[in-house]
Amino acid sequence: MTIRITWRRTLLAIVAAALLGLGIGWSGAINVGASTGHWAVTDWFLHWVMRKSVRTHAALTVDAPATDTTGLASAAGHFAGQCSVCHGAPGERPSPVMQAATPPAPDLAVNARDWTDEQLFWILKHGVKFSGMPAWPVQDRDDEVRRMAAFVRRLPAMTPETYRALAYGPGGRINTGTVRQVADAVPDCARCHGADGQGRGPDVPVLAGQKAAYLEAALRDYATGRRHSGVMQSAAARIDAPTMRGLATLYAAMPRPVVPAAATARDATGDLADAARIVGRGISSLNVPACASCHGMRGRADYPRLDGQKAAYLAARLHAFRGEKGVVDARKSPDIMPTIARRLPEASIDDLARYYATR
Structure with missing residues (x-):
């Protein structure tokens, strides 16, 4: 017997197969339990x-x-x-x-x-x-x-020893649940930021001596997703509000990095003199305000201090604010830094970062 294949029969076969599949799914006969594994x-x-x-x-x-x-x-x-x-x-x-x-x-x-x-x-x-x-x-x-x-x-x-030194730092442990005590949170923070708040690596910022209001706002923004970081959002989401405030106060009270006076004097008059002028006076022709007007000690409490911060970290943040492909959260930032960073001459970014690192 010869069976002719027509468009009508093909369509009916497809519909019948779909209905059969839906029927099997509806019956509950398919075992979705993870304990059964997959067929090979x-x-x-x-x-x-x-x-x-x-x-x-x-x-x-x-x-x-x-x-x-x-x-x-x-x-x-x-x-x-x-x-x-x-x-x-x-x-x-x-x-x-x-x-x-x-x-x-x-x-x-x-x-x-x-x-x-x-x-x-x-x-x-x-x-x-x-x-x-x-x-x-x-x-x-x-x-x-x-x-x-x-x-x-x-x-x-x-090796296990290398891993533990990298992953746990001086605290030697991690918390996996909600953290409601500053003493319990500090080892988690220290794994990246160090027990002294100086940061364990060029990508980790100095927190010691930073403004408490800024640190608390940053933790809150990370926890709510307003600031973007897969690392910090995961960490901050487990910390309750009173502990955030306590951590901010703790790190704000730590001493900032000590910079040799000779380096400070040299950079103010030598190869970073242009950066010093941008910090103090800005660039009027490019509508760039003075950095010190917001980030000095008399600036807003919820704006960060930049003096003594790591040069690599500051440069990375400024490049990110410019909206470079695939870096940080600058393009979604609600503040004015993306606009200012894009007005800055490219050549000034590394100099500004080095200048602040020597303050």
Whole structure:
């Protein structure tokens, strides 16, 4: 018997297959329990699609360099607080509860070797559907993703001692629940900012001696998502308001970095003299106000002090405010700094950062 294939029969077959699929789904016969795992063919197909997708999108969308080794301490601290529970870490096993997921999170000490830097960056930034791998909490902080990609790249060769020194710092522990006591929060803060508030790495700002009102406002803005940082939003979201105020007061009372007087005098009259003039008088022809009018000690209480801040951090923030591709939250910032930063001559940014670092 010959069966003729017509458009009508083809359409009916498609409709019948769709109805059959809906009927099976409606019946509840499909077991979605994670305890049952995937069929071997399902597991192969999903991972095959994932690998092809990552490689294609990473090749098309990720710019080199995809890693940045300057912030391993902050990346390690975030990994310890948010990622190790699923993936484990050198010398630390993952949570058995999280390993009971389908699929379980891979051991990055082994799995990281399977991906290029660009692919690691893409996975960390965008996450993976149909798995427990989330996207980076904010999509406009490529600088944070690059640092995390650099950290993950080094996990296969990292010893437990090196990992603990990077991830935990002097406190030696982390909090995973809501923090309601300053004493409990300090070890978490110190993992990146140091016990002295000076910051463990060029990407981590100095908090010691900063204005208390500014620090409290920053924590509040991170917790609510008004300021963008995957690292800081995850940390601040667990801190209640009284503890934020206590932390701000604690760090504001710490001494600022000590800068040699000779360096201060030299920079005010030498190669940073132009930066000193911008700080004191601004650039009237470009409508750039004096930095000191807002950021001096007589400026607004909720504006940060810049004197003694790290040059690398200040330069990165100014570049970010200019709206460079894939960096920080400048383009969504509600304040005036993006406008001012874009008016600044490009050549002045590093000089301004170095000038403030010597104050």
